[in-house]
Amino acid sequence: MFSFADSITLKSAVELRIANIIHSHDGPITLSQIASCITDGLTSPDITTIARIMRLLIRRKIFIIHHPLDGRDFLFDLNNSSRWLLHDSEQTLTPIVLMENHPWQIAPWHYFSQCVKECGIAFKKAYGYEIWDLASGNPYFNKLFNDGIACSRIGGLISDIVKAYPHIKGVNFDLPHGVSTTPTYNGVSHIGGDMFHAIPNGDAVIMKVLP
Known part of the structure; x- marks a missing residue:
């Protein structure tokens, strides 16, 4: 019944930029160090709630924890999963x-x-x-x-194909409001329209199913 908590807690970690905070320290950091970076200058973050977030995500193998043998505070670090939560990374899944x-x-x-x-x-x-x-x-x-x-990278996928085969012309076709915010990719033109009315001419079509 509480499986929904996993995705909502993950969202909270993304909103708090926890992965970026750890990444910016270039190594494992304590809970207090994480909390010190989560502030709006007006209120102090609730470190108990941060601990609950980290505990759940560690159990789900999103972050990792180190237990110092000398009794010092636990240290939290990134793993291959949490690196996908870095904002502004080329392969981020935060959006x-x-x-x-x-x-x-x-x-x-x-x-x-x-x-x-x-x-x-x-x-x-x-x-x-x-x-x-x-x-x-x-x-x-x-x-x-x-x-x-955009995380599904259909435009990026077409761009990769065009890079490998420069003679190919790539077209990213989507609804007008969709292409209006699509990133620019070398070798790929963005065209807005409705596939149920007409689609651009092409020798091959790649269709991406929405998540």
């Missing part, structure tokens, strides 16, 4: 963690049983419109959604 765990994305899960009985789309049952409609009319959600989807 999709934040997107998938946003309340707007979680609410539709509560409508699955209704979808079974009535058919339909859970997101639309939760809000009365589809996710594309929300993204096209809400700049904040549009950026949140597109940043998360």
